[in-house]
Amino acid sequence: MLYIHQTTCISPQLSFSTIQLDQLQESVNNRLQVIEPAYEGIPNGILRRMGKAIRFGVGAALPIIRGAVASIDGIIIGTANGGMEDCIKFLNQIIDYEEGMLTPTNFVQSTTNAIAAQIGLLSANKAYNTTHVHRGLAFENALLDAVMLLKENTDAHYLVGGVDEISMYNYNIDYLDGWFKKESIDSKDLYQSGTTGSLAGEGAAMFLVNGNSENAKAKVAALHLLHTEDEQLVAKQLTLFLEKHLRSGEKIDVLLSGEDGDSRSLHYYNACENVLDKQATVARFKHMMGEYATASAAALWLACIILKEQSLPGHMIKYGSSSSNVNRILIYNNHKGRQHSFILVEKMK
């Protein structure tokens, strides 16, 4: 499918300037907000005008762009709500000034394609540039886009990323829609809550991908996207997925689960765990990253780290051991109950 050669992540955890996943950073006011680095390489004048998602999306991409040995043949971003903070700022102006003469900055920065566009602009990249916005499968479609492009040209390099921010927009709207906890809780108690809703998260995870295995950090061996509210179908699709992509004797070592503390979606995660039938360590990541549409991008970054370190922080473990031979990680993620994905990530030999 494709090989990951470089990866970065700006998240609510220590994942960027230094990587210290054992030091769990906890939620504040039911939100897991990113730790923003000092953005080197973005001129202050430009930085000031950027909305949050664009800022940390570009910030996560820059090290990869600067460090890329070969030219980047495309920039593919998945985001459901990127830029929405600026969108609401502009919208509020429309209402408050009764459609009077407004300044366009917020409007131009608020379109979801602004992240990919800004990365293209800053790196003077005229190649393929696109933004997938299919909510809980936005990142997976971005990854699939790269898979298809690499099938046609194995030697090409693509920057693929998933970015979303906690903005007044999605926090308030999703809160009213019941997607976030009504009660005040700490992220470390997320999975024991037994109530509906999760904790809002945000982040940007970027990947430099290519069709060649030499010097790669990890391999994305298979990817599956699914829309359903039938957990039996999810389990059946997972079984088929594993039959198709695991050779005889191979097994999943870690199930990296998108379980998010929302009691309503637990049955999907249970169904997938049952398919694996205690054969794999089950680890969870949303107490670290929070719940948002492109959280699976952060999960993929985590998978790369786990494969490299051959261990995972104790606070992630639901079941099983924190260190043993980790060759194969299956990411199962579910967004708002209906959108599901399986990503099979393999260690380089």
Place this chain on the structure above:
Amino acid sequence: MGAISAIGSSVTENRMALMQEKCGIGPLEMFVTKYASLLPFGEIKITNNLLREKLRAHEPGLTRTTLLALHACEEAIKDAALTATQLNSFDTALTGASTVGGMCLTDELYHDANKKENGSAYLSSYDCASVNLYLQQRYGINGIVNTINTACSSSANSILYGARLIKSGLAERAIVGGVDSLAKFTINGFNALHILSPDKCTPFDEQRRGLNLGEAAAFLVLEKEEAVAGKKIYAELTGYCNTNDAYHASSLSEEGDGPYLSMKGALAVAGISPADISFINAHGTGTENNDLAESTAMLRLFEKVPLFASTKANTGHTLGAAGAIEAVYSILNLVNQEVYTSLNFKQPIEATRLQPVQSYTKMPLQHVMSNSFGFGGNCASLIFSKTDY
């Protein structure tokens, strides 16, 4: 194919209007905005209630954007005679596009984004994905479903994504397209950039003063050659390319690098040379920037610039729907071997002296190119070719 715009609520109606040089741009009759009396728009004169009745779509939370998409999608699916089995099959994909999504509901969004209680029925309908998630559920689409937003080139990218899903074996057929409805958000945004024309737009004219916003939806059903078996084929998608102008967030470079590269790239994919293009459905928004940049790019690429026209003078700039509806128009050019008048043109741009098609003409056409260039420098070009079926 399926299409609904300010000049018709079906592909046939749209074609008739194009042949008759009908302009769908004028004063607003339904949409409420401070600019209603100041600016012309390509409004579809059908109310949401009428759409809901016609489409039997009474679920709560359906935005106008979703209703328009459903209208065009329904027409396309019927036209392609897709069976229920085919729709539900795991190898049927759906890729849509929108830039506005449910943000057409400015007041509801303002309330839901800012107030702490009494959320509206539209809480899950604001993002662009909500449109395609509704279509996925309504038709029981079980293959890959996606939504793309690359500003004005969104649905062109949606078409090329669906085509590549088929090409790489991830789908047997793909329903592809895009939609956008009028919204205070885009009206005020474009107005703040000073690119809305107070008159009907005049693409490629020296005196052009900007664009008119319009609303529309269009969907096409793409299938592999081997799978088509006996059904009528309108055209073949032979070329496509996506590039980035990488110059500025909301305007194109003077040399039109992005447009030049996307047109050139589409030719390469189609395996044809510039001289093989019979006609171009230009992006032609009527803004000072686009029309000059696009013209410059055409002059760079083509030794002899082919016949070209902009249908945005008929429909307005339909943003997320533009790529798809103009793809439909390009296919109509090919199927009927005709080109339509580029409306409101009087004098060519001084710097380029290029003139678009000025009257409806029947003529032999083999390959038609369709361009879509958007904010963020996102450029896309598609090439449709006549088939002999």
